[in-house]
Amino acid sequence: MKFKIIFVSFNILIIFSFLIVFIFPVLMFGEDYSLQFLLESWYLGLIFILLLLIINILYFFNKKFLGFLEAENWPELKSFLELKIFKQKKYRMIYIKMYINSCIAVSKINDIERLEKNLRTDKPKLVAKLAFELGLPYILKNDPVQMKSFFGEFLLSDTAYSNWIQWNYCFALLMLNETEDAVKLLKKLAVDDRDPVLQLLSLYMLNPFRSDENISSILEQGKNGLIRKGTKESMINEAGKQHDNIQILFFKKVYNEAVDWLFSGQEG
Numbered sequence: 079m080k081f082k083i084i085f086v087s088f089n090i091l092i093i094f095s096f097l098i099v100f101i102f103p104v105l106m107f108g109e110d111y112s113l114q115f116l117l118e119s120w121y122l123g124l125i126f127i128l129l130l131l132i133i134n135i136l137y138f139f140n141k142k143f144l145g146f147l148e149a150e151n152w153p154e155l156k157s158f159l160e161l162k163i164f165k166q167k168k169y170r171m172i173y174i175k176m177y178i179n180s181c182i183a184v185s186k187i188n189d190i191e192r193l194e195k196n197l198r199t200d201k202p203k204l205v206a207k208l209a210f211e212l213g214l215p216y217i218l219k220n221d222p223v224q225m226k227s228f229f230g231e232f233l234l235s236d237t238a239y240s241n242w243i244q245w246n247y248c249f250a251l252l253m254l255n256e257t258e259d260a261v262k263l264l265k266k267l268a269v270d271d272r273d274p275v276l277q278l279l280s281l282y283m284l285n286p287f288r289s290d291e292n293i294s295s296i297l298e299q300g301k302n303g304l305i306r307k308g309t310k311e312s313m314i315n316e317a318g319k320q321h322d323n324i325q326i327l328f329f330k331k332v333y334n335e336a337v338d339w340l341f342s343g344q345e346g
Contacts, residue, residue, distance in 0.1 A: 088133050096126040147176065152183035163193070169201050178211050182324060187215045206232055210239035210325070213246060217328060225250035241267060241276055242325065248283065261287055268300050275317050275326065275333065278304055282336035301340055310341045 137144075146155035159177040162168045174193070181189045194212045197205045205212065209232035216225045229247040237243070244263055251260035260283075267280035281300045288294045304313065317326050317333055326333065 089130065092126055092129050092133070096123070150183075152180045156180035156184055156186070156189075164196060167200060169197070169204060174204070174208060175211065178214070179324070182214070187218055190215045206235045207237055209235050210237065210242055210246075213243070214324065214328075217246065217249075217325065222250040222253035226254060239323075241270060241273060242323070245276060245280060246325075248280075252283065257287070261293070265293065265296055268296050271300075271303060274304060274307065274313065275320060275323075278313065278336050278340060279329070279333060282332075282339055285339070304340060310337060313337045313340065 143155070143158060145151075146158055156177065159173050159180065162170075162173050163177060174197075177193060178190055181187060181193075190212060194205065197208070197212070209229070213225070213228050213232075216228050225246060229243050229250065232243050233247060235243060245267055248260040248263050248267070251257070251263075264280050264284050268277060268284055270280075271277055277300060281297055281304075284293055284297060288297055308316075314334065314337055317330070320326055
């Protein structure tokens, strides 16, 4: 219903704007000026018509998809997207991301690996672009060898989640007791304050190595910087702001522990 209301509202808004633009001159300045205005501004009418056509075409072609999404009917949405992606080869970004979400919602994580295999064959460039999302199965399977292999492949990828990919790689290294390489990368992530959630997790993972003087200094500066930015409650809420970051859901317990550690005043 929400998408339908938005669709109807857009139509009403465009039609109302059209009427204002072309009727207002008639009411205010009379027929002579209005005729001249219409002759000179006919292209505005064409723009309004094109907008109406585009909005209506987009809505009707995506009506089923939007209906499943609005109803949160994940099984049907997943089946619909499987048809679009695997059968019709429509690799739209919104289809792929919603397919990953639906796989998680119905606990069919292995199907994300199937998606990865298809993308590697048909759209290899998208694998690097979506490495963060496609790597979720390796995290959930808790297989550090596969995690290291997958995320290590995309350490230099230029995406919005490039730092999270590096953190996942560090997480795998620590599970494999390859601490030296993990610490090198974590030290870099721990001083990057653009993402407070990721910075805190990086600091928390560095904490066991605080006997190193350089790491101890990074921990002190990083913790003080985060504490100055807000309260314990605001740091917890910070994770909730990252709606697109599905991984936070799976590391919620670890993140809450990190928040407690940050504000405890103890080494932990």
